[in-house]
Amino acid sequence: MFEFYHNRLAVQAAILYNKPMVDCIRELKGKIQHCIKNGDFKAEQEYKEELNVLNRKYRNHEATFITVYDYKNLIHKGSLNKLTTGGNGRVALIEWDSVDAEVKSKVVQYLGYDPAEKTKHSGFEQYIGYDDAAYTFFNDFRKSTGEPLSKPQIERWTCQANIFNAIKTLLEDRSKVKMVFGKGVSTLWVNIGKAIQELDTEKYPHGLKKNVRRLQWKYEDYIKEGYSKLLHGNLENDCAKKIKNDVADWILAMYCLPIKMTVPMVFEKYLEKIKTNINWPELTCGALNQWLNIPENRRIWVLARDGKKAYESEFGYHIKRKKDNWFANAWWVIDGSKLDWIHYFDNDIKMAAKLKIDPVIDIYSEKIIGWSYSETENMFDHFTAIKMAANNSQCRPYLFTYDNQSGHKSPKMKELYTKLVAKDGGTHYPHKAYRSSNPIEQLFGRLQQQVLNQMWFSDKQSITARKADSKPNLDFIKANKHRLMSKAQLMKAWEMCVNLWNNSPHPLIEAMTRAQVYAQEAPMKEELNFLDMVDLFWINETKPITYKKGGIMLQVGKNRYEFEVLDSEDKIDLEFRRKYIGAKFIVKYDPEHLNNFVQLYSQDANGDRTLIANAQPKREHEQIPALMQEGDKNKFLEDYGIIEKEFLRDMAAIDALMQRTGITPERMIDEQELKIKMGGDLPKNLRSEVESEASFIDGL
Numbered sequence: 001m002f003e004f005y006h007n008r009l010a011v012q013a014a015i016l017y018n019k020p021m022v023d024c025i026r027e028l029k030g031k032i033q034h035c036i037k038n039g040d041f042k043a044e045q046e047y048k049e050e051l052n053v054l055n056r057k058y059r060n061h062e063a064t065f066i067t068v069y070d071y072k073n074l075i076h077k078g079s080l081n082k083l084t085t086g087g088n089g090r091v092a093l094i095e096w097d098s099v100d101a102e103v104k105s106k107v108v109q110y111l112g113y114d115p116a117e118k119t120k121h122s123g124f125e126q127y128i129g130y131d132d133a134a135y136t137f138f139n140d141f142r143k144s145t146g147e148p149l150s151k152p153q154i155e156r157w158t159c160q161a162n163i164f165n166a167i168k169t170l171l172e173d174r175s176k177v178k179m180v181f182g183k184g185v186s187t188l189w190v191n192i193g194k195a196i197q198e199l200d201t202e203k204y205p206h207g208l209k210k211n212v213r214r215l216q217w218k219y220e221d222y223i224k225e226g227y228s229k230l231l232h233g234n235l236e237n238d239c240a241k242k243i244k245n246d247v248a249d250w251i252l253a254m255y256c257l258p259i260k261m262t263v264p265m266v267f268e269k270y271l272e273k274i275k276t277n278i279n280w281p282e283l284t285c286g287a288l289n290q291w292l293n294i295p296e297n298r299r300i301w302v303l304a305r306d307g308k309k310a311y312e313s314e315f316g317y318h319i320k321r322k323k324d325n326w327f328a329n330a331w332w333v334i335d336g337s338k339l340d341w342i343h344y345f346d347n348d349i350k351m352a353a354k355l356k357i358d359p360v361i362d363i364y365s366e367k368i369i370g371w372s373y374s375e376t377e378n379m380f381d382h383f384t385a386i387k388m389a390a391n392n393s394q395c396r397p398y399l400f401t402y403d404n405q406s407g408h409k410s411p412k413m414k415e416l417y418t419k420l421v422a423k424d425g426g427t428h429y430p431h432k433a434y435r436s437s438n439p440i441e442q443l444f445g446r447l448q449q450q451v452l453n454q455m456w457f458s459d460k461q462s463i464t465a466r467k468a469d470s471k472p473n474l475d476f477i478k479a480n481k482h483r484l485m486s487k488a489q490l491m492k493a494w495e496m497c498v499n500l501w502n503n504s505p506h507p508l509i510e511a512m513t514r515a516q517v518y519a520q521e522a523p524m525k526e527e528l529n530f531l532d533m534v535d536l537f538w539i540n541e542t543k544p545i546t547y548k549k550g551g552i553m554l555q556v557g558k559n560r561y562e563f564e565v566l567d568s569e570d571k572i573d574l575e576f577r578r579k580y581i582g583a584k585f586i587v588k589y590d591p592e593h594l595n596n597f598v599q600l601y602s603q604d605a606n607g608d609r610t611l612i613a614n615a616q617p618k619r620e621h622e623q624i625p626a627l628m629q630e631g632d633k634n635k636f637l638e639d640y641g642i643i644e645k646e647f648l649r650d651m652a653a654i655d656a657l658m659q660r661t662g663i664t665p666e667r668m669i670d671e672q673e674l675k676i677k678m679g680g681d682l683p684k685n686l687r688s689e690v691e692s693e694a695s696f697i698d699g700l
Contacts, residue, residue: 010083010093016065016103025051065103124195127166128204134161137227152205157230159206164222167192189216242281243291255292256304263289323364327522331363332397334385335440336377336405340448342457342477343490353459355487357494358382360389363439365518367502368447369393373491379407380557380591386420387537387592396421396526400428403438412539419536422526450504451497457484537590544584544603551618554587554598561594563615572642574649576613585612 028051035044066074074080080099086092099107108114138154149157170192193212208215221229243251250273254266261269267285274280291297303311336358342351358381360370370389372381382402390396400421402408408417408430417428431438452458457477477484485493502515509517528536545552551564565580567573585600586609597616601609621636622628658664 009096011096011099011107012091012093014086014092015107016071016094016099025055065106124166124170124192125199127169128162129165131158131161131165134158134227141231155205156207157227159204160208160230161222161227163196163204163206163208164219167219168223242283243287247280248291251288251291252297252300256301258305260305263292326364327524328362328365328367328518328520329393329395329397329522329525331399331401332360332369332389333363333401333438333440334358334360334382335403335438335444336381336407337444339373339490339494340452340459341455341490341493342459343485343487351481351484355490356381358385359440359444360385361440361443362393362518363443365514366443366506367514367518368498369518371494371498373494377405377407378557379410379413382407382413383416383537383539383591386416390420390528390533390536394528396423396426396528398422398426398524400426401438402428402430404430411542416536416539424526426526447497447501451501455493455497456480537592538588538599539591540601541587541589545587546582546584547580547600549581552585552587552598552600552615554589554594556589556591556594561598562618563598564618565600565613565615572639573613574642574646577646578649580612 028047032044032047032051035041035047071080075082081095081097083093083095084090096104135154135158138149138157141149189212193210193215196206196208196215197210199206208218218229251266251270254261254269255263264285267283267288270283270288274282292301299311299315302314336356338353339355339357340353341355342353343355354375356374356377358372358374358377359368361368369392370385370387372384372388374381398421400417402417407413420426421428459477502518503513506512506514506517541554545554551562554561554563565573565576567575583602586603587598588601589598590596595617597614599614600612602612603609619635619639621639622632625633
């Protein structure tokens with residue numbers, strides 16, 4: 001009634017729907033048709049009564065488990081998995097695991113036992129015996145040092161011998177192989193491998209791998225060479241013990257070369273070397289490989305061949321951070337990264353992923369508290385991101401870290417970081433290059449994988465990535481390129497992703513989102529007020545800048561900005577120009593509001609600074625009449641008239657000065673003419689008289 005088919009427990013279909021009763025019903029129906037044909041009414045009624053009784057029993061499942069109609073319907077829908085088709089002497093088999101649980105329970109109740117439990121290992125386990133000779137071989141085996149094998153090793157290799165013996169028995173009995181494990185060779189070994197992996201490992205501690213090809217190869221080696229082939233290849237290698245002193249130095253030095261020779265290449269060179277060094281031992285390629293991978297040797301060649309980063313990844317000491325006392329705003333970190341979103345740029349003509357994002361993340365809560373969004377990663381991107389973080393948090397971090405990118409190294413940013421961190425114990429420093437100590441890299445990696453790369457316009461990691469899942473579907477993106485966004489539109493998408501990330505569950509703190517973790521009351525906190533914000537985010541130019549006739553010029557990054565001082569009526573401040581053209585000022589400004597105003601400070605010899613004036617962006621005037629708007633010409637004429645105003649004002653000042661002092665060009669001419677007449681020798685008393693008369697004449 002039950003048997004194994006391709007290592008699967010199968011039940012005969014006839015058992016499920018009671019084929020004998022179905023055949024009997026079919027026979028009665030035939031007899032009734034025969035009676036109708038011959039007009040035998042009495043016999044017809046008797047057969048119908050008998051048929052009604054059988055149909056009633058069949059429908060009520062009194063003598064079966066399912067009806068033939070239900071059986072055929074379940075087969076048609078695929079709810080029952082038919083393994084073989086009946087007919088011509090063949091029995092139809094149904095996979096036992098596909099049978100409905102209710103039907104199974106009826107069968108188990110009818111039989112009095114569970115066929116799955118009773119026949120659980122009968123497909124393969126019944127062929128496994130115990131090889132006493134194998135146990136004796138491994139129990140008596142001794143290494144070159146005289147040490148015996150351990151008990152687990154003896155049990156493992158003896159068990160492998162028992163399993164391979166069972167496979168040999170099955171293969172010799174072709175009929176059993178076909179019935180239990182299938183006809184084809186590939187199917188046979190796949191099912192044998194599956195049966196081995198299903199064995200109870202406590203009863204059969206075989207240690208055989210899942211790979212079917214390796215299993216087959218190991219079996220074939222066992223059949224050819226016997227028990228010794230089961231011993232692990234690295235159990236003992238005497239050749240590796242011969243590598244020492246000069247031999248060891250030569251092999252390690254050759255393998256350390258940056259050309260990265262393979263072990264077989266080094267071995268070939270070693271074979272050439274021993275021709276002239278007869279005292280060097282004969283080795284195998286496997287011995288070289290084993291010796292090179294001894295940890296104390298491996299750490300040397302990994303550093304020489306692959307560099308510091310690979311060396312630290314494998315051998316660098318790992319510092320474990322104590323996180324129990326951390327809290328929100330204890331540690332901020334900033335790091336710019338490429339935003340892997342394809343968009344239109346260059347006047348919405350070209351497609352690429354050119355944008356960068358510069359996020360500031362609170363390490364404890366993992367909340368993104370600030371960012372900058374641009375195509376660069378310079379000082380002003382860092383400034384913008386940090387300013388947003390300070391505005392959102394309204395407090396100082398106790399630790400602020402960043403990478404060694406040039407934008408962080410300028411004196412202005414160093415000054416900002418020093419002012420930003422908490423005054424009581426706060427500090428900042430850059431992460432060392434090629435170290436894995438920067439926590440934002442791991443955080444941003446999860447942000448990309450869980451949120452950013454889920455957007456349809458993401459280019460994943462790169463089109464050159466190795467894994468297919470890390471590459472974008474360029475065909476899909478090209479088909480929808482008309483729906484790609486501009487840089488400005490992507491900003492909304494980034495803000496949506498930030499909200500999604502911040503309001504997602506924290507990976508370590510249960511039942512709380514990142515935003516909720518960040519909002520928890522911190523055990524210590526240094527708040528920022530308005531004056532602190534001004535002091536932090538208004539930058540002081542370190543070198544004084546001259547206020548020239550056109551105003552003052554400020555260089556910020558690659559951009560130049562011009563400013564001039566206006567009076568209370570929003571006109572050019574003539575008095576400021578009179579006093580300060582040519583003076584030098586320390587300029588203080590907010591990089592995000594350079595279109596508003598900057599502050600001009602004077603600085604004395606002691607370094608003390610005094611605010612002199614605020615300067616606004618220099619006004620521009622349209623010169624082409626056809627392009628002028630209403631009022632433009634009057635504004636132009638007003639500013640242009642400053643030239644004449646300043647000239648007349650300063651000329652009047654000169655005249656007033658001459659009147660006050662009596663020192664005039666005319667007097668200078670008179671003095672020089674008199675000196676010429678006297679030959680340059682005018683007595684003192686006469687010179688005084690002439691001078692007094694000249695002063696009197698000038699006053700008339």
